[in-house]
Amino acid sequence: MNKGFAAGLRKVIIVPATLLAISINTRAAVAQNKLYSPIPLINTTELSDTLSDKDIPTGQGGFARDYTVKLEKGDNLAVDLSSESFDSIITLLAPDGSTLAENDDGPDGSSNSLLFTRINETGTYIVRVRSFGETGVGIFKLKVTKLQPIK
Known part of the structure; x- marks a missing residue:
């Protein structure tokens, strides 16, 4: 397999995973905010x-x-x-x-x-x-x- 192609493929996979993690953490923070309200x-x-x-x-x-x-x-x-x-x-x-x-x-x-x-x-x-x-x-x-x- 071409090294340039493999490096490019890793970048494509990592960016969406990072965005997905940010999205999940944001939703969790919003859910926690609704659950805890003194x-x-x-x-x-x-x-x-x-x-x-x-x-x-x-x-x-x-x-x-x-x-x-x-x-x-x-x-x-x-x-x-x-x-x-x-x-x-x-x-x-x-x-x-x-x-x-x-x-x-x-x-x-x-x-x-x-x-x-x-x-x-x-x-x-x-x-x-x-x-x-x-x-x-x-x-x-x-x-x-x-x-x-x-x-």
């Missing part, structure tokens, strides 16, 4: 919602639901999560996706969750509600409060 907490500090098996699988048998909240540098935040249906865990994720704070069981010895933290960077944070292990799904109450200093 719920914005706008002017809502307290809500009742339901964790279900349609939410984000945690990989430990449980599920998680995410909420976004815009916070300012210097905000003092309290997040309270309670449920009669499952053992709750609350996680606060920073704008870069790192875990800023997490609480499994509240100070009252119950399986409800309570955390306090100070915000060091202005941005959009994720409040993640999840069940511990395989404890399940069900109704929960979430309260996100920006604490004010006493004057």
